Amino acid sequence: MDAWYSVLSMVFGYLSALMILAIVLSAMRKTLTDHRTYRRVAREKRQIAYAGELTVRTGGTKKLAAGTVLYIPYEGTLGAAPGCDVVLSVRRLHLRSAFFWVDGNRMHLVPIQRDAIQVDGETLKPGDEAEMLNGAVLTVNGIGMELRIYEDHPGTREKMEDPYVTRARRAQVHKGRGKGIGSIGTAGSKKSRRQKAAENKTQDEA
Amino acid sequence: MPKKREEVYTGRRMRRTEKPPEAAGSVRGKSETAGTDSRGSGKKEKSRLRPEHMTDVRKAAKQVNRNPGQARGGVTAVELASLIRRKPDFPVVLIAVLTAVFETLGLMLAAAHTQQTVGMDSVAMIAVIVPLGLFTSLILPRFLRMDALIMALTNFLCGVGIVTLCTVSPLRGNRQILSYALSLGGMVIACLAVTHLNRYHGVTIFLMIAGIGILVLPLIYGQWNNGAKNWVSMPLLGSFQPSELVKISAVFALAYYFSAHRTLIQMMPALLFSGVCLLILMLQRDLGTALIYYLSTLTVFYVACGNIPLTMLGAVGGVGAAVMGYRMFAHVKVRVAMWRNPWSDPTGGGYQIIQALLAISSGGLFGMGLGQGTPEKIPAYYNDFIFAVICEQFGQIFGVLLLAVYALLLLRTVMLSSRSRHSLTMLLGYGTAAMLGIQTFMITAGVIKLVPLTGVTMPFLSYGGSSLLSCMTMIGIVHGIAGRAQMEAEDGILLKGGIRN
Numbered sequence: 001m002d003a004w005y006s007v008l009s010m011v012f013g014y015l016s017a018l019m020i021l022a023i024v025l026s027a028m029r030k031t032l033t034d035h036r037t038y039r040r041v042a043r044e045k046r047q048i049a050y051a052g053e054l055t056v057r058t059g060g061t062k063k064l065a066a067g068t069v070l071y072i073p074y075e076g077t078l079g080a081a082p083g084c085d086v087v088l089s090v091r092r093l094h095l096r097s098a099f100f101w102v103d104g105n106r107m108h109l110v111p112i113q114r115d116a117i118q119v120d121g122e123t124l125k126p127g128d129e130a131e132m133l134n135g136a137v138l139t140v141n142g143i144g145m146e147l148r149i150y151e152d153h154p155g156t157r158e159k160m161e162d163p164y165v166t167r168a169r170r171a172q173v174h175k176g177r178g179k180g181i182g183s184i185g186t187a188g189s190k191k192s193r194r195q196k197a198a199e200n201k202t203q204d205e206a
Numbered sequence: 207m208p209k210k211r212e213e214v215y216t217g218r219r220m221r222r223t224e225k226p227p228e229a230a231g232s233v234r235g236k237s238e239t240a241g242t243d244s245r246g247s248g249k250k251e252k253s254r255l256r257p258e259h260m261t262d263v264r265k266a267a268k269q270v271n272r273n274p275g276q277a278r279g280g281v282t283a284v285e286l287a288s289l290i291r292r293k294p295d296f297p298v299v300l301i302a303v304l305t306a307v308f309e310t311l312g313l314m315l316a317a318a319h320t321q322q323t324v325g326m327d328s329v330a331m332i333a334v335i336v337p338l339g340l341f342t343s344l345i346l347p348r349f350l351r352m353d354a355l356i357m358a359l360t361n362f363l364c365g366v367g368i369v370t371l372c373t374v375s376p377l378r379g380n381r382q383i384l385s386y387a388l389s390l391g392g393m394v395i396a397c398l399a400v401t402h403l404n405r406y407h408g409v410t411i412f413l414m415i416a417g418i419g420i421l422v423l424p425l426i427y428g429q430w431n432n433g434a435k436n437w438v439s440m441p442l443l444g445s446f447q448p449s450e451l452v453k454i455s456a457v458f459a460l461a462y463y464f465s466a467h468r469t470l471i472q473m474m475p476a477l478l479f480s481g482v483c484l485l486i487l488m489l490q491r492d493l494g495t496a497l498i499y500y501l502s503t504l505t506v507f508y509v510a511c512g513n514i515p516l517t518m519l520g521a522v523g524g525v526g527a528a529v530m531g532y533r534m535f536a537h538v539k540v541r542v543a544m545w546r547n548p549w550s551d552p553t554g555g556g557y558q559i560i561q562a563l564l565a566i567s568s569g570g571l572f573g574m575g576l577g578q579g580t581p582e583k584i585p586a587y588y589n590d591f592i593f594a595v596i597c598e599q600f601g602q603i604f605g606v607l608l609l610a611v612y613a614l615l616l617l618r619t620v621m622l623s624s625r626s627r628h629s630l631t632m633l634l635g636y637g638t639a640a641m642l643g644i645q646t647f648m649i650t651a652g653v654i655k656l657v658p659l660t661g662v663t664m665p666f667l668s669y670g671g672s673s674l675l676s677c678m679t680m681i682g683i684v685h686g687i688a689g690r691a692q693m694e695a696e697d698g699i700l701l702k703g704g705i706r707n
Contacts, residue, residue: 005318009575012315016600017572019304020607023362026297027614030355035621048695049625074627075466083512096512099466112469 046071047150051102054086057137058144063089070145075101078109078140090141097140098124105149107132116141294344294354301358302343305365306336312369312576319577320376327380335368335383342390350397351689353622359615360666360681364674366608367667370596373577375588378669385671392675393682396454400686401693406630410462414479417455420448421486428490432661433537436492449487449495450663450672453641454679456483456499461633464510473510477503493531493538494660498644500524505640506633545658558585562594562653566602573601589668590661593653609650612665616643619684625691635687638680 042049050071060066076085081095088097094113101108109130111117118139119130132138136147294302310332317328339361347354364386372379403409428435439445456479463476480503487496504524508517532538540555548556548563561584568579581587581595588595597605616639623635642665652659663673 005315006575006578009315009319009577010572012311013573013575013600013604015311016308017604017607019308020362020604020611023301023304023359024607024610024614026300027355027359027611027618030295030297031614031618031621034355038625075629081512101466 049073050150052107052147052149054138054145054147056143057146059142061089061091061143064143072100072102072107072147075099079113088140088143090143093141102149105133107136107147107149109138294347294358298343298354298358301355301362302340305339305343305358305362308362309335309339309365309369312365313372315576316369316372316376316379319373331372331380331383334387335365338387338390339365346394350394350685351401351692352397352685353618353688356615356618356622356681356684356688359611359618360678363608363611363615363666366596367592367664367669369576370592370599370667371588371669373599374581374595375669378588381671382669382674385674386678388671389675389678393678393685396679396682397685397689400631400634400683401689406458406462410458413455413458414475417452417459418479418482418486421452421483423448424490425486434491434493434661436487436490436495447670447672449490449492450670450676452483453498453676454683456480456502457634457637457641457680457683460503460506460637461630464506465628465630465633470516473507477507488531491535491537492661493535494648494662497648497660498641498662500527501644502637502640505644506637509636510629510633541658541660545655548655558591559653559655559659561585562591563655565594565598566605566654569598569601569605571601571603573597573599573604575599589663589670589673590649590659591653592664592667592669593650596667609646612643612646622684622688622691625695626687627691627694631687631690634683638683642677642680 046053051074052072054070054072056064056066056068056070058066060068070086070088073085077096077099078084078086078088079095079097080088080090080093084096086100093115097113097115098109098111098117100110109117109119109124109132111124111126111128114126116139117124119132120137121139122130124130132147134147134149138145138147313328313332313335317331343354343358343361346352347357368379368382368386371382399409423438423440424435427440428438431437436449437445437447459476459479463473480499483499484496487493487499501524504517504520507520508514532542544551544555544559548559550556552560565579565581565584568574576599579598581598584591584594593605593608596608619635619639619642623632623639626632626635645662645665648657648660649662649664651657663670665677666674
């Protein structure tokens with residue numbers, strides 16, 4: 001039994017080495033193929049990976065010439081650092097200048113530094129929350145970019161918690177102590193969410 | 207010709223619907239209608255998928271499959287369908303089948319080694335573990351949107367651990383099978399929670415409070431064991447290691463409070479939680495786990511904010527804490543000394559590392575065979591040093607490839623996490639990968655004398671219910687992230703009518 005067991009265990013050892021080699025190669029193939037496919041699909045169908053795009057219209061630099069398209073993920077940071085989701089090679093721009101997220105057909109932008117950020121001509125201070133709709137023009141240190149949210153983009157599947165701006169900051173914006181920009185854009189109104197909710201309630205009651 | 211193929215495809219759809227696609231409510235048409243309705247009624251029906259949408263994609267994929275290589279607009283329907291396919295494909299099936307073969311042969315050999323015969327016990331073990339592995343790798347991903355590859359690789363790692371344990375310590379092997387079955391339940395719960403949970407605030411707060419609560423238990427009820435006081439024995443739950451379970455709380459806390467590009471002050475709750483955990487672990491003298499927590503926090507912090515100066519400051523602080531720990535704790539000094547020269551005390555402090563190195567070297571390239579060698583000479587051969595036992599029995603090539611499996615598992619986790627649209631779920635994935643990766647590196651490098659040895663378990667392989675439950679729950683979190691990413695990809699493809707291009 002011992003001799004047979006020794007032979008069998010040795011054979012099993014070789015077999016195990018072959019099996020794990022096959023497993024590693026299969027897993028590697030599957031991982032790489034899947035990754036390549038995803039990248040290709042995301043490149044062709046931007047709405048899978050991106051929510052919209054910013055097209056440079058005015059005041060472009062060498063690295064950011066007019067017509068350059070910057071793709072916007074569903075949330076991220078905007079700044080001069082290469083690690084940002086939207087990298088703007090603009091002089092005197094903070095490494096992380098603002099953060100944003102896309103909710104439905106709106107892009108929310110909150111500056112976190114004192115850069116010259118304007119949305120449709122209105123200057124934003126750090127902590128102000130701007131809701132930009134399709135066609136809104138974002139100006140960062142003199143470079144104007146037009147926003148385009150992809151049509152029928154799915155947005156976030158379910159509205160997750162919104163931890164980006166603290167309650168105190170929101171209250172500040174809504175009470176008008178901050179800049180108080182409710183909604184900016186070609187199709188948007190400048191009413192705060194609370195005002196809109198109150199109006200909707202009145203309409204429902206009517 | 208691409209044009210001809212397009213005609214064939216469109217023709218098939220038109221024949222099926224017998225109306226123009228838009229009028230008949232094609233994928234695009236339906237979604238647009240649903241979107242309009244939902245806007246009107248205020249309901250969120252826009253992102254809901256219907257079964258017929260999936261059928262459309264599958265049929266389109268099947269249709270295009272007949273003419274492989276065709277492309278419409280650069281992306282084939284097959285490629286689109288592959289992103290949202292739930293059915294495991296060939297590599298996953300191959301891995302699952304090979305795992306089943308490995309487990310069956312290994313458990314039969316283990317039974318023959320320990321009992322001199324293949325009895326009912328081994329048949330029962332095979333009857334439990336093999337169907338469980340096949341079910342979770344091939345069938346469960348179809349229903350729960352889990353990532354089949356990650357599941358198959360995890361099952362393989364668990365299988366290797368169980369076969370090794372059944373050979374060197376049958377009683378522990380049997381218990382490990384039970385732990386494996388139970389931890390699969392934890393994995394499914396974590397997967398469902400992450401896939402469907404939208405409000406993380408309450409869950410994170412609860413996990414943080416519960417985590418601190420159970421982490422202090424060993425300080426009150428625990429007993430010193432191998433220089434640490436990190437185990438606790440409860441009347442109903444049995445003995446467990448709280449620091450393993452608190453890893454889940456740490457991952458959630460880090461992801462939640464580091465997500466959404468918060469400021470340093472807004473990140474403070476997670477940093478404080480990590481600090482308190484580290485303090486408690488230092489009091490328990492569980493320095494290996496403390497190091498995992500610390501490095502994971504640093505990794506997630508860097509991923510979240512990309513702030514190199516602050517990360518470097520944290521790293522420097524960690525080095526300072528390590529130096530302080532070296533001067534404060536005697537057993538740390540011993541471990542460092544044994545790492546530098548284990549032969550200075552071959553029968554005392556350096557015994558286990560010397561035995562582990564001898565076991566690895568005696569295994570050679572292809573190993574001594576299952577059940578051969580003398581693994582019991584290594585202290586803690588069933589948990590901390592299981593990698594040395596595997597190298598002795600299966601060989602160094604097998605050991606290196608096993609590390610490759612870990613690397614692929616982590617790579618896949620990172621890839622799936624980077625597809626996530628929310629920074630929270632992305633950081634959950636990165637946190638999980640950091641925890642598992644750092645733990646694997648620390649114990650493997652410790653066993654082969656690359657770094658000083660720390661008393662942590664090898665994920666999925668080592669004996670221990672707490673460790674396995676914690677690791678499988680983290681894998682469940684990754685499955686949840688994968689499921690979420692798949693749902694979002696489905697939305698992106700189907701709502702845009704991507705399959706029709």
